[in-house]
Amino acid sequence: MHEEVIISGFGGQGALFAGQLLAYTGMDEGWHVTWIPSYGPEMRGGTAHCVVIISDDDIGSPVIRNPTICIVMNPPSMEKYEPLVKPGGLLVVNSTLVRTRSERGDIEVVYVPANDLAAELGNVRMANVVLLGAMLGRREILPIEGIKRTLERHLPAERRRFIEPNKRALDRGVEYVRKQIGVGEPARLEEQVG
Amino acid sequence: MVGTRLSGWKGYRTMKILMKGNEAIAEAAIRAGCEAYFGYPITPQTEVLEYMARRMTELGRAFVQAESEVGAINMVYGAACTGARAMTTTSSPGYSLMQEGISYMAMSFVPCVIVNIMRGGPGLGNIQPSQGDYFQMTKGGGHGDYHLLSLAPSTVQETVDLIIEAFDLADKYRQPVTVIADGLIGQIMEPVEFPDLKEPQRPERPWALTGAKGRKKNVITSLFLDAHELERENLKLQAIIAQIKANEVRYAEYWLDGAEIVVIAYGTAGRIAQTAVKRAREQGIAVGLFRPISVFPFPYDRLREIAETAQQLLVVEMSAGQMLEDVRLATCNRVPISFYGRMGGVVPLPEEILDKIKGLAGTGS
Numbered sequence: 001m002h003e004e005v006i007i008s009g010f011g012g013q014g015a016l017f018a019g020q021l022l023a024y025t026g027m028d029e030g031w032h033v034t035w036i037p038s039y040g041p042e043m044r045g046g047t048a049h050c051v052v053i054i055s056d057d058d059i060g061s062p063v064i065r066n067p068t069i070c071i072v073m074n075p076p077s078m079e080k081y082e083p084l085v086k087p088g089g090l091l092v093v094n095s096t097l098v099r100t101r102s103e104r105g106d107i108e109v110v111y112v113p114a115n116d117l118a119a120e121l122g123n124v125r126m127a128n129v130v131l132l133g134a135m136l137g138r139r140e141i142l143p144i145e146g147i148k149r150t151l152e153r154h155l156p157a158e159r160r161r162f163i164e165p166n167k168r169a170l171d172r173g174v175e176y177v178r179k180q181i182g183v184g185e186p187a188r189l190e191e192q193v194g
Numbered sequence: 195m196v197g198t199r200l201s202g203w204k205g206y207r208t209m210k211i212l213m214k215g216n217e218a219i220a221e222a223a224i225r226a227g228c229e230a231y232f233g234y235p236i237t238p239q240t241e242v243l244e245y246m247a248r249r250m251t252e253l254g255r256a257f258v259q260a261e262s263e264v265g266a267i268n269m270v271y272g273a274a275c276t277g278a279r280a281m282t283t284t285s286s287p288g289y290s291l292m293q294e295g296i297s298y299m300a301m302s303f304v305p306c307v308i309v310n311i312m313r314g315g316p317g318l319g320n321i322q323p324s325q326g327d328y329f330q331m332t333k334g335g336g337h338g339d340y341h342l343l344s345l346a347p348s349t350v351q352e353t354v355d356l357i358i359e360a361f362d363l364a365d366k367y368r369q370p371v372t373v374i375a376d377g378l379i380g381q382i383m384e385p386v387e388f389p390d391l392k393e394p395q396r397p398e399r400p401w402a403l404t405g406a407k408g409r410k411k412n413v414i415t416s417l418f419l420d421a422h423e424l425e426r427e428n429l430k431l432q433a434i435i436a437q438i439k440a441n442e443v444r445y446a447e448y449w450l451d452g453a454e455i456v457v458i459a460y461g462t463a464g465r466i467a468q469t470a471v472k473r474a475r476e477q478g479i480a481v482g483l484f485r486p487i488s489v490f491p492f493p494y495d496r497l498r499e500i501a502e503t504a505q506q507l508l509v510v511e512m513s514a515g516q517m518l519e520d521v522r523l524a525t526c527n528r529v530p531i532s533f534y535g536r537m538g539g540v541v542p543l544p545e546e547i548l549d550k551i552k553g554l555a556g557t558g559s
Contacts, residue, residue, distance in 0.1 A: 027212050027385045035383040039238060060468030061544045062382055
């Protein structure tokens with residue numbers, strides 16, 4: 001087990017929160033984890049991203065060049081990280097906001113209209129967790145039930161009302177990609193170009 | 195969410211919690227019995243201040259957000275004079291502002307803990323991780339003949355362990371002890387374990403200003419107008435520094451057995467180099483890593499031994515090459531030394547260091 005995940009979006013889209021869900025779950029499942037946020041002026045209006053590493057070994061470098069898994073939530077993130085995903089890796093694209101397509105043939109790409117799906121569930125701000133579900137639906141590096149336990153264990157009291165909606169968002173993401181592709185099938189989405 | 199939302203304060207030894215480096219520094223200080231914290235906000239260490247603002251007041255201990263770093267260090271000086279375990283944290287430009295107070299504390303033999311979460315410089319620089327303050331942390335920083343014990347962790351757990359130890363070391367040597375980290379360690383979240391919360395305890399401090407009732411008055415000062423008296427005080431200070439040099443050298447070694455190339459890096463650069471060295475090993479290159487943990491005292495002796503068997507050294511820093519000078523002193527240039535550094539808040543990637551290693555091994559492009 002050694003996964004290097006980048007989650008990137010506009011500040012406020014919840015990229016850092018989604019990354020923390022992964023990090024907490026990884027820790028609770030007994031793995032070594034690191035989580036680092038981008039910090040600085042870029043958070044105001046540009047992209048905010050985090051790097052999460054989950055490993056069965058001590059983690060040396062918490063900084064990486066090529067993620068094995070990447071979630072891009074907005075167009076600048078797509079532009080920046082799509083070329084960097086490690087060959088054989090997974091790219092999860094928020095296709096509500098990102099209108100371009102990856103032309104790479106050496107990675108798996110899934111397009112998830114996460115804002116739309118989250119809006120259907122009643123809160124567009126949960127697009128981040130829909131995308132996390134989609135990612136785990138394709139590569140279950142951590143148990144989906146584990147993410148739900150993390151929500152229960154680690155959300156502070158004043159945000160506990162978001163636990164159930166987040167669980168539904170997670171499930172919706174999983175269901176969306178599994179319906180689209182089928183579990184375990186090689187990764188080609190119809191809408192993917194090239 | 196929330197490594198910060200700790201509920202309950204017992205039994206953490208058995209449970210890891212995920213915590214940001216800065217918050218872990220604050221919690222570690224609290225667990226070590228820090229009674230008084232003074233600070234001024236500066237990125238990338240402000241979370242220490244925020245955490246302390248909440249927890250110290252909850253615990254009935256002293257917290258003051260000073261009007262500046264100059265104020266903060268002098269408040270630490272004052273509180274520490276009374277025998278309280280006192281601390282401040284800051285980042286590079288703030289550390290520069292504190293130098294006068296730190297020099298005073300060194301000469302007046304007053305213990306405290308100071309954390310510098312380094313950021314890009316010189317000048318106002320930026321808020322990204324850097325190791326550009328190495329000279330300042332290890333060679334004095336303020337005026338006069340002093341060196342502070344300076345510990346450089348590379349993970350959040352190591353930071354916690356060293357902060358707790360720093361308070362004991364400060365008491366032991368009656369000197370300020372510094373912990374030197376950078377913005378990445380301040381901002382990263384990692385699982386961490388803490389010892390149980392202790393009530394603040396004060397080791398015996400007969401020198402402290404506690405009110406002179408029933409005893410001769412104590413005087414704490416760094417002003418000695420008589421040259422011979424000041425020299426005597428200096429010799430006392432030098433004796434303490436000599437003890438620190440003899441007792442407090444710390445380092446970590448990775449894959450040094452049979453290593454022809456030895457990479458030397460501390461703190462964040464050290465852990466990034468660890469990944470590069472591991473990958474190089476997997477590719478059959480005989481390379482190891484030496485990571486100084488105490489940057490003052492620097493592990494000169496051990497490095498001298500290593501240089502006797504290694505064929506090449508590679509120093510990696512997030513600076514223009516400051517620790518590099520200590521490596522040269524340690525090895526007297528007996529083996530070729532290469533350097534790879536990034537500045538201005540640029541954090542080197544493992545790939546960059548790996549390329550450098552491959553180049554030295556003659557297997558790269």
